[in-house]
Amino acid sequence: MGRVAGLAGVSVRTLHHYDTIGLVRPSARTPAGYRAYSTGDVERLREVLAYRRLGFGLREVAELVGDPSADAVAHLRRLRGLLLERRERADAMVAAIDRELGTRAKGLSVTPEEQLEMLGARLYDEIGSAYPATRRTEPRIAAQIWDALGDARTVLNVGAGTGSYEPADREVTAVEPSAVMRAQRPVGSAPCVAAAAESLPFQDRSFDVAMAVSTVHHWGDPVAGLREMRRVARRVVVLTFDTDEPGWPDRFWLTRDYLPEFVDVLAPFPSLAGMADAIGARAEPVPVLWDCADGLFEAYWRRPGAYLVDHVRRAMSVWTRVGPEAEQRAVRSLRDDLESGRWAERNGDLTGLDAADLGLRLLVA
Numbered sequence: 001m002g003r004v005a006g007l008a009g010v011s012v013r014t015l016h017h018y019d020t021i022g023l024v025r026p027s028a029r030t031p032a033g034y035r036a037y038s039t040g041d042v043e044r045l046r047e048v049l050a051y052r053r054l055g056f057g058l059r060e061v062a063e064l065v066g067d068p069s070a071d072a073v074a075h076l077r078r079l080r081g082l083l084l085e086r087r088e089r090a091d092a093m094v095a096a097i098d099r100e101l102g103t104r105a106k107g108l109s110v111t112p113e114e115q116l117e118m119l120g121a122r123l124y125d126e127i128g129s130a131y132p133a134t135r136r137t138e139p140r141i142a143a144q145i146w147d148a149l150g151d152a153r154t155v156l157n158v159g160a161g162t163g164s165y166e167p168a169d170r171e172v173t174a175v176e177p178s179a180v181m182r183a184q185r186p187v188g189s190a191p192c193v194a195a196a197a198e199s200l201p202f203q204d205r206s207f208d209v210a211m212a213v214s215t216v217h218h219w220g221d222p223v224a225g226l227r228e229m230r231r232v233a234r235r236v237v238v239l240t241f242d243t244d245e246p247g248w249p250d251r252f253w254l255t256r257d258y259l260p261e262f263v264d265v266l267a268p269f270p271s272l273a274g275m276a277d278a279i280g281a282r283a284e285p286v287p288v289l290w291d292c293a294d295g296l297f298e299a300y301w302r303r304p305g306a307y308l309v310d311h312v313r314r315a316m317s318v319w320t321r322v323g324p325e326a327e328q329r330a331v332r333s334l335r336d337d338l339e340s341g342r343w344a345e346r347n348g349d350l351t352g353l354d355a356a357d358l359g360l361r362l363l364v365a
């Protein structure tokens with residue numbers, strides 16, 4: 001035990017604890033009859049320690065290494081993926097810090113508002129490269145948005161990302177603070193300005209309409225951003241999410257049964273009524289069709305197996321926001337319930353529906 005502890009860089013006490021809780025049990029015996037670690041035990045210990053260093057709790061680790069369908073190669077692949085993700089995140093944070101240091105070195109001040117504004121952009125600098133795999137225009141949502149644009153000729157698209165909902169038949173200007181997202185805009189798409197919603201670099205009433213799709217919940221100050229849209233455009237169209245309805249987390253089985261942490265993610269988000277008031281908007285529901293082409297968080301309500309697929313989840317910011325522990329737990333219990341038929345028992349009625357109201361709302365002002 002002492003030798004393994006030395007090699008692994010942990011204390012003998014830790015190994016005793018892992019033994020007591022059944023996480024890593026030395027299964028071999030020395031010639032003198034003392035318990036010793038077999039090659040398999042050492043392999044398991046390495047996996048346990050790697051998951052621990054990635055921030056997983058002991059219970060989570062026990063479930064991960066206890067998964068009978070994952071062999072050593074599967075664990076190495078999973079660990080490699082998690083580490084690469086962490087490295088990308090760290091690189092993006094270093095780049096953001098360098099930018100801020102550069103600004104400060106020039107004697108320019110960075111206000112708390114600017115720091116908060118950049119939070120959403122930083123998130124997308126971290127996760128944005130996964131976005132195009134599944135995020136694209138859903139034609140029926142696009143039709144509803146474009147209808148709300150009315151006869152507007154000039155359109156400002158705020159938090160534009162890769163431009164999924166930009167109408168092709170109008171003059172569009174995009175605003176997008178994340179460099180990673182700007183770089184992924186298709187060749188020939190509308191000109192894009194690097195800025196945040198909370199301080200739009202345009203004169204009052206520069207556009208016929210300002211639109212924002214699936215972005216307001218990322219802004220440091222959503223109401224300030226909406227007021228800015230109102231200032232620079234005659235009309236405003238915003239696709240957002242309703243958290244006013246009592247019991248809203250129960251609307252969607254994913255948040256109700258597997259990811260209650262989603263409630264904490266949206267806790268600081270303003271009420272729909274508050275956002276509507278800020279710009280004088282009315283709200284209309286945006287149903288999510290069963291075969292929604294845009295891989296947003298609610299898109300797969302009738303295709304639950306999609307949430308088990310890594311690249312599908314990576315294009316949904318919610319999973320990064322709740323963190324790896326909650327994500328792994330949710331995925332594991334959903335997988336179990338799909339296999340055991342429990343998901344189908346609870347949600348069988350969904351198979352008969354073509355569209356669901358999962359709280360998406362279009363604010364039109």
Ligand SMILES: C[S@@+](CC[C@H](N)C(=O)[O-])C[C@H]1O[C@@H](n2cnc3c(N)ncnc32)[C@H](O)[C@@H]1O
Nearest residue numbers: 120121124159160161164178196197213215218
């Ligand atoms: C889920 S994506 C939506 C992109 C696009 N509107 C779409 O529907 O595909 C959210 C976008 O909001 C951007 N964003 C984050 N914080 C922002 C802010 N303060 N102002 C404007 N956009 C912001 C992100 O960089 C990201 O590109």
